[in-house]
Amino acid sequence: MSSSNPGSPSxxxxxxxxxxxxxxxxxxxxxxxxxxxxxxxxxxxxxxxLLHDPTVSSQISTLLRDPDSGSGDNNLCRWxxxxxxxxxxxxxxxxxxxxPIVAGIYLSRIALRKSLAGFEAILLALxxxxxTARDGQPISVNVPDLTQPSIYHEAKSSVKxxxxxxxxxxxxxxxEPHGTMRSSRRARIVGVALELYYSKISQMPVSSKLEFCEFxxxxxxxxxxxxxxxxxxxxxxxxxxxxLLQPSLRILGHxxxxxxxxxxxxxxxxxxxxxxxxxxxxxxxAKAILATSxxxxxxxxxxxPKLNVDHTEIDMSLAL
Amino acid sequence: MADDETPSQxxxxxxxxxxxxxxxxxxxxxxEAKLDKGNxxxxxxxxxxxxSLNSEEARTLLGRLEYQRGNVEAALRVLDGIDLQAxxxxxxxxxxxxxxxxxxxxxxxxxxxQKLGKFAEAAQDCANILDAVGRIFPQGIPDAQVESKLQExxxxxxxxxxxxxxxxxxxxxxxxxxxxxxxxxxxxxxxCCGRIQKAFAVFLLHSGLEAxxxxxxxxxxxxYVPKNNxxxxxxxxxxxxxxxHHGDIQWDPSVxxxxxxxxxxxxxxxxxxxxxxxxxxxxxxRTERWNLLALCCSGVGQNKAAMNLLRKxxxxxxxxxxxxxxxxxxxxxxxxxxxxxxxxGYAQRxxxxxxGVDEHLKGxxxxxxxxxxxxxxxxxxxxxxxxxxxNEALKCLDSALSFEQDNPDIIFELGAxxxxxxxxxxxxxxxxxxxxxxxxxxxxGWRLLALILSAQQRFTEAEVVTDAALDETGKWEQGPLLRxxxxxxxxxxxxxxxxxxxxxxxxxxQAQRKSSGPMxxxxxxxxxxxxxxxxxxxxxSLYSSLSHWKDVEVCVKKARAMKQYSAELVHTEGFMHQxxxxxxxxxxxxxxxxxxxxxxxxSKVRIGALLSKLxxxxxxxxxxxxxxxxxxxxxNRKAWYHLGMVHKDDGRLADAIDCLQAASMLEESDxxxxxxxxx
Numbered sequence: 001m002s003s004s005n006p007g008s009p010s011x012x013x014x015x016x017x018x019x020x021x022x023x024x025x026x027x028x029x030x031x032x033x034x035x036x037x038x039x040x041x042x043x044x045x046x047x048x049x050l051l052h053d054p055t056v057s058s059q060i061s062t063l064l065r066d067p068d069s070g071s072g073d074n075n076l077c078r079w080x081x082x083x084x085x086x087x088x089x090x091x092x093x094x095x096x097x098x099x100p101i102v103a104g105i106y107l108s109r110i111a112l113r114k115s116l117a118g119f120e121a122i123l124l125a126l127x128x129x130x131x132t133a134r135d136g137q138p139i140s141v142n143v144p145d146l147t148q149p150s151i152y153h154e155a156k157s158s159v160k161x162x163x164x165x166x167x168x169x170x171x172x173x174x175x176e177p178h179g180t181m182r183s184s185r186r187a188r189i190v191g192v193a194l195e196l197y198y199s200k201i202s203q204m205p206v207s208s209k210l211e212f213c214e215f216x217x218x219x220x221x222x223x224x225x226x227x228x229x230x231x232x233x234x235x236x237x238x239x240x241x242x243x244l245l246q247p248s249l250r251i252l253g254h255x256x257x258x259x260x261x262x263x264x265x266x267x268x269x270x271x272x273x274x275x276x277x278x279x280x281x282x283x284x285x286a287k288a289i290l291a292t293s294x295x296x297x298x299x300x301x302x303x304x305p306k307l308n309v310d311h312t313e314i315d316m317s318l319a320l
Numbered sequence: 321m322a323d324d325e326t327p328s329q330x331x332x333x334x335x336x337x338x339x340x341x342x343x344x345x346x347x348x349x350x351x352e353a354k355l356d357k358g359n360x361x362x363x364x365x366x367x368x369x370x371x372s373l374n375s376e377e378a379r380t381l382l383g384r385l386e387y388q389r390g391n392v393e394a395a396l397r398v399l400d401g402i403d404l405q406a407x408x409x410x411x412x413x414x415x416x417x418x419x420x421x422x423x424x425x426x427x428x429x430x431x432x433x434q435k436l437g438k439f440a441e442a443a444q445d446c447a448n449i450l451d452a453v454g455r456i457f458p459q460g461i462p463d464a465q466v467e468s469k470l471q472e473x474x475x476x477x478x479x480x481x482x483x484x485x486x487x488x489x490x491x492x493x494x495x496x497x498x499x500x501x502x503x504x505x506x507x508x509x510x511x512c513c514g515r516i517q518k519a520f521a522v523f524l525l526h527s528g529l530e531a532x533x534x535x536x537x538x539x540x541x542x543x544y545v546p547k548n549n550x551x552x553x554x555x556x557x558x559x560x561x562x563x564x565h566h567g568d569i570q571w572d573p574s575v576x577x578x579x580x581x582x583x584x585x586x587x588x589x590x591x592x593x594x595x596x597x598x599x600x601x602x603x604x605x606r607t608e609r610w611n612l613l614a615l616c617c618s619g620v621g622q623n624k625a626a627m628n629l630l631r632k633x634x635x636x637x638x639x640x641x642x643x644x645x646x647x648x649x650x651x652x653x654x655x656x657x658x659x660x661x662x663x664x665g666y667a668q669r670x671x672x673x674x675x676g677v678d679e680h681l682k683g684x685x686x687x688x689x690x691x692x693x694x695x696x697x698x699x700x701x702x703x704x705x706x707x708x709x710x711n712e713a714l715k716c717l718d719s720a721l722s723f724e725q726d727n728p729d730i731i732f733e734l735g736a737x738x739x740x741x742x743x744x745x746x747x748x749x750x751x752x753x754x755x756x757x758x759x760x761x762x763x764x765g766w767r768l769l770a771l772i773l774s775a776q777q778r779f780t781e782a783e784v785v786t787d788a789a790l791d792e793t794g795k796w797e798q799g800p801l802l803r804x805x806x807x808x809x810x811x812x813x814x815x816x817x818x819x820x821x822x823x824x825x826x827x828x829x830q831a832q833r834k835s836s837g838p839m840x841x842x843x844x845x846x847x848x849x850x851x852x853x854x855x856x857x858x859x860x861s862l863y864s865s866l867s868h869w870k871d872v873e874v875c876v877k878k879a880r881a882m883k884q885y886s887a888e889l890v891h892t893e894g895f896m897h898q899x900x901x902x903x904x905x906x907x908x909x910x911x912x913x914x915x916x917x918x919x920x921x922x923s924k925v926r927i928g929a930l931l932s933k934l935x936x937x938x939x940x941x942x943x944x945x946x947x948x949x950x951x952x953x954x955x956n957r958k959a960w961y962h963l964g965m966v967h968k969d970d971g972r973l974a975d976a977i978d979c980l981q982a983a984s985m986l987e988e989s990d991x992x993x994x995x996x997x998x999x
Contacts, residue, residue, distance in 0.1 A: 110759035110761075111756055111757055111758075111759055141548070141550045141551050141554070141586050142546070142547070142551055143551075143554055143583070143586065143588050143591055144544050144546075144551075144554070144555050144558065146558055146559070146562055148543075148544050149542070149543045149544065150543050150544040150545070150546075150555055150559075151503060151534065151536065151543050151544070151545055151546075152502065152503075152517070152555060152556060152559050153559045153562070167588070167591075169586040169587060169588045171550070171585065171586050171587075176794070176796075178794075182791070182792050182793060182794055183759055183760040183761040183792040183793075184760075184761055184762070184763060184792055184793045184794055184797060185794050186759065186761050187761065198528065199530070201528035202491060202527060202528040202529040222726070236726055236757075237726060239728060239758055239761065239762070246585055249581075249585060250585065253525065253526050253581065254526045254527070254528045256526075257522060257525070257526040258526040258527055258528055259486045259487075259491070259523065259526075259527055278680065281644060281647070281681060281684070282680075282681070282684050282724075282727075283729075284647050284648055284651045284684065284688075286589075286615045286616075286618040286619035286648065287584045287587060287589065287619040288584075289615055289644065290580050290581075290584040290589065290592075290612075290615050290616070290619065291580070291581050291584040291585060294577040294578070294580040294581045294584070295577075295581060297573070297574075297577050298574055298577050298578065298581070301573070301574050301577075307574075311476070311479060311512070311515060312431070312476045312477075312479050312480040312483070313431070314384070314387065314427065314428060314431050314476075315469075315472070316384065316387075316388050318337060318338060318339045318340065318348065318381060318384060318385060318388075319339070319340040319341065319345075
């Protein structure tokens with residue numbers, strides 16, 4: 001599966017020289033990681049194996065959940081920061097894989113007045129990457145008017161208008177550069193990191209998406225819904241402005257209705273969607289209520305066998 | 321799938337199966353026996369004999385039988401006996417019947433491979449079917465000339481191909497297949513086309529992979545071409561909704577839900593409203609439709625329309641106890657003092673209905689009740705009622721907090737309410753907690769804290785707080801904080817520094833007005849004008865307090881360029897006249913200001929003050945005006961002071977003492993900006 005997003009080049013290296021330089025970068029990355037983690041399996045030798053190896057991911061996740069993990073001198077944060085700045089796009093994917101957990105823990109710890117400079121550095125790096133990639137343009141979507149014909153339908157348009165009647169909806173406004181994390185811009189910066197994560201989500205391993213669902217639960221209701229969670233204490237919810245909520249809803253939509261096959265992810269996404277729906281009722285946020293309630297209804301419909309008839313099934317008659 | 325399962329997938333009776341062809345029919349039992357023993361050739365020849373079939377026809381029937389019986393691998397083995405590849409190459413445009421048989425055999429193979437999980441292979445074969453169809457009908461499939469069973473099979477293959485690619489994990493190719501299928505003429509019926517369009521829309525919305533715009537060549541021709549996944553998905557869903565409205569396809573609630581999801585993400589809920597309105601009655605219960613429409617309106621701030629809908633749906637004869645509708649109505653009412661009394665009713669009903677599984681919403685209901693009562697207090701006609709409502713509001717908010725200890729909104733609102741009641745210690749506690757809980761990310765929290773400190777006359781600390789807030793705020797949002805800072809400096813008798821702050825703010829505001837050039841929407845332009853107006857007005861007031869009249873005139877002129885009819889500006893000019901001894905002109909200006917804005921309190925107070933010095937005949941008028949001012953703003957210390965003087969001049973000493981005491985108490989706890997500007 002190759003990405004066609006112009007913001008980040010295709011995952012396959014183009015020439016042998018860059019391939020070898022990428023693989024040497026991956027090597028030095030893995031080496032640096034070995035000094036931080038307790039074990040790095042020998043099967044991890046390239047950036048894509050680094051992305052998918054479960055032992056490495058679970059060790060990194062555990063270390064990130066450590067109470068003092070986000071400080072400025074934390075070497076894991078340093079490693080993530082350096083790795084993201086590598087020119088190899090696959091190594092960037094490795095860092096993106098941990099966005100849910102970094103963003104989740106960062107936002108939950110804001111009220112605790114701890115030093116979170118390490119996390120902030122990573123999030124600001126992601127934000128800066130997107131700022132450059134978007135080049136001062138907002139991301140907008142045109143909601144078409146069906147009186148104009150399109151490639152999928154015909155219409156009797158009386159006036160040939162030049163597309164001046166575009167109904168442009170801005171779904172992500174222009175990014176201003178931010179060198180430091182100011183509290184009032186925190187939600188936007190983390191939101192942009194989530195948008196970047198979503199743009200690569202088809203390449204993210206399931207474990208990363210499960211972590212996202214887990215944090216959605218915590219953000220929304222403070223209750224961790226993982227059955228195997230060791231701590232059953234209620235955590236604090238966070239402020240969920242639209243800048244955070246919107247990219248989260250897109251990620252959840254993928255986890256719930258995207259064409260993946262993981263039952264575990266589906267269940268986790270279902271719980272996270274319910275949590276966000278309850279939270280949207282609490283905040284009486286009309287847009288969020290509409291979006292989350294529609295996801296819940298769609299989930300129910302997807303499970304209903306009467307609605308999921310296979311129309312491509314063969315006609316069973318034994319007559320010619 | 322186990323080889324010896326026999327699912328009954330036919331509509332006919334599953335026990336007695338029969339072959340029929342060429343006018344004859346035969347039971348399948350001995351053929352089945354032969355197949356069970358693995359004698360495919362024998363089974364085939366038996367069938368060929370009895371029904372006069374050729375090899376391909378016989379094999380196709382046998383394959384179908386095995387598929388029906390659930391022996392998918394056996395079906396594949398049977399079909400291996402026909403050289404489907406060669407047969408497909410030999411297809412001629414003329415003979416549809418022969419084509420149909422071969423393609424059906426191929427399709428059976430595809431479905432069998434799918435059932436065995438060999439998706440990539442199945443997809444390849446399915447694509448071959450479509451290529452073959454392309455060879456039979458090189459100009460695309462004409463409308464009426466295709467034999468119906470062949471068309472049926474083509475439609476199925478067309479629908480299946482993208483699904484197989486998805487199941488194989490080839491997302492990029494699946495996107496391309498969907499487009500190939502939807503943008504070329506396959507003569508699909510409405511239902512089939514609708515299903516494929518829906519499946520593609522869902523895939524575009526949720527696969528997480530950007531498809532890139534379609535490459536179309538000559539097909540574009542003035543038609544709208546979507547540029548990214550979200551656009552394409554929304555277009556497809558709108559097209560599907562149009563088919564539903566026209567009755568071309570059946571009502572499918574999932575189409576509307578997908579559209580609801582996509583449009584909410586884009587904040588384009590009015591488009592959704594239009595779709596809801598076009599649906600025929602009966603699709604939704606009317607109250608459900610009203611509630612959905614109300615949510616759509618509220619999502620983009622069309623509160624009046626939302627309230628009209630909610631009033632209908634919450635009517636006693638409709639669904640008066642719908643919790644979501646009640647909470648939404650209460651919330652909208654809580655933001656408008658004219659609707660606040662109505663909102664109290666909805667909020668109370670919400671609290672009463674928050675039972676059972678909805679118990680977690682009780683705190684929300686109480687919060688809305690508190691807010692509505694507080695807003696209602698602002699327009700109450702008597703002091704007694706006002707304090708009763710304010711106390712009730714506080715009780716409700718406290719109660720709400722007990723249900724939701726960490727809800728930042730409730731904490732803020734308690735802080736703001738206590739501040740208005742001048743219970744500054746309690747207000748301070750809540751304001752600090754709010755900043756802690758939100759990590760200082762919300763500006764109104766900082767402002768509240770700074771104002772409370774200023775009301776406690778702790779100006780230096782207030783300035784420290786404001787500076788901390790400025791550090792945490794992005795450049796373009798610093799306006800209100802800088803204005804606050806300037807006022808703090810004035811309170812500390814540092815007018816020159818205040819002017820500096822205003823000048824800095826002015827530069828900022830003007831820079832913002834010039835930046836982000838042509839992409840500005842109208843509301844943004846208006847916003848910028850308001851910001852610049854506020855700066856010039858602030859400077860005018862400042863110079864006015866320093867009696868620099870020339871500077872006041874300049875600032876008023878600049879402010880007027882931003883907003884022509886402003887009570888504040890006229891009032892400032894009035895003050896200038898008054899200080900220069902031009903009493904008649906001053907009075908005229910103040911009256912004009914009151915006419916421009918009947919709720920503008922400072923002018924009323926000034927008129928009252930001037931009139932009270934004009935002799936005993938004007939005292940009743942002065943008293944009326946000052947009382948009116950206090951009705952709108954009960955914490956205005958100047959109004960209390962002047963009213964006290966009016967009572968004294970009229971001989972009502974007890975009343976005078978009361979008023980002057982009130983004025984004195986308020987002076988000790990006056991913030992630099994009105995607490996009302998926070999909520």
